[in-house]
Amino acid sequence: MRKELLELTGALKGHIVAVREPGRGISGLYLKGDLRARSLPPIDSVPDNKATHVRSETLDDIRAELGDCTRCKLYSGRHHIVFGEGDPHADLVFVGEAPGGDEDRQGRPFVGRAGKLLSDIITAMGFTREQVYICNILKCRPPQNRNPEPDEIAACEPFLVKQLRAIRPRMICALGKFAAQTLLKTDTPISVLRGRFHSYHDIRLMPTYHPAYLLRNPGAKKQTWEDVQMIMKELR
Numbered sequence: 001m002r003k004e005l006l007e008l009t010g011a012l013k014g015h016i017v018a019v020r021e022p023g024r025g026i027s028g029l030y031l032k033g034d035l036r037a038r039s040l041p042p043i044d045s046v047p048d049n050k051a052t053h054v055r056s057e058t059l060d061d062i063r064a065e066l067g068d069c070t071r072c073k074l075y076s077g078r079h080h081i082v083f084g085e086g087d088p089h090a091d092l093v094f095v096g097e098a099p100g101g102d103e104d105r106q107g108r109p110f111v112g113r114a115g116k117l118l119s120d121i122i123t124a125m126g127f128t129r130e131q132v133y134i135c136n137i138l139k140c141r142p143p144q145n146r147n148p149e150p151d152e153i154a155a156c157e158p159f160l161v162k163q164l165r166a167i168r169p170r171m172i173c174a175l176g177k178f179a180a181q182t183l184l185k186t187d188t189p190i191s192v193l194r195g196r197f198h199s200y201h202d203i204r205l206m207p208t209y210h211p212a213y214l215l216r217n218p219g220a221k222k223q224t225w226e227d228v229q230m231i232m233k234e235l236r
């Protein structure tokens with residue numbers, strides 16, 4: 001009975017999320033753990049820990065400020081901080097969850113098997129990796145690739161916000177459940193979030209499946225391709 005109730009609640013929540021889209025009749029509903037009804041402020045208004053700005057921070061400034069970071073416990077197990085790479089003025093930024101083993105060893109984002117698939121997706125979109133920006137919510141690898149923990153996100157996400165403020169992309173593609181749910185502050189399943197645009201500090205955000213998930217579930221590539229086609233249409 002309890003299981004049935006949980007399933008029913010999940011299905012109802014998914015339905016409400018779907019019909020709450022603009023022009024579909026329901027607006028202003030707030031679901032627990034879902035901040036999309038409360039829109040995040042524009043990225044320029046997010047408080048910064050610097051008292052004054054003589055000029056906008058560049059990615060190099062932000063990397064220098066991050067330094068040899070020990071702001072959360074993940075510092076102790078890392079080989080390299082994976083800050084992010086690509087065009088500092090990219091229209092499109094891909095945000096994943098956290099570095100894996102290959103990324104930790106090389107200090108670069110998305111360089112393993114999943115990274116190869118992401119590179120293929122970027123190429124199919126008509127871009128090179130150098131023309132977009134690729135980063136993660138966390139810049140250090142969690143042990144055994146476990147999920148990021150709230151204190152780690154709290155310590156590291158401000159640097160992602162700064163990066164996005166410096167880049168000023170037109171579009172973010174959130175790769176996978178964890179990136180999408182963390183950025184959108186929601187527990188809505190990725191299968192419900194994907195396929196339509198959301199807002200992250202006034203930047204359009206499209207969630208889609210993580211390349212590692214696509215390697216395990218190649219049948220989902222079709223949906224990811226639909227998502228990236230929507231991004232391409234929007235960026236034209």
Ligand code: SF4
Nearest residue numbers: 069072139140155156
């Ligand atoms: S994950 Fe982020 S906050 Fe934590 S140590 Fe690494 S760079 Fe610092």
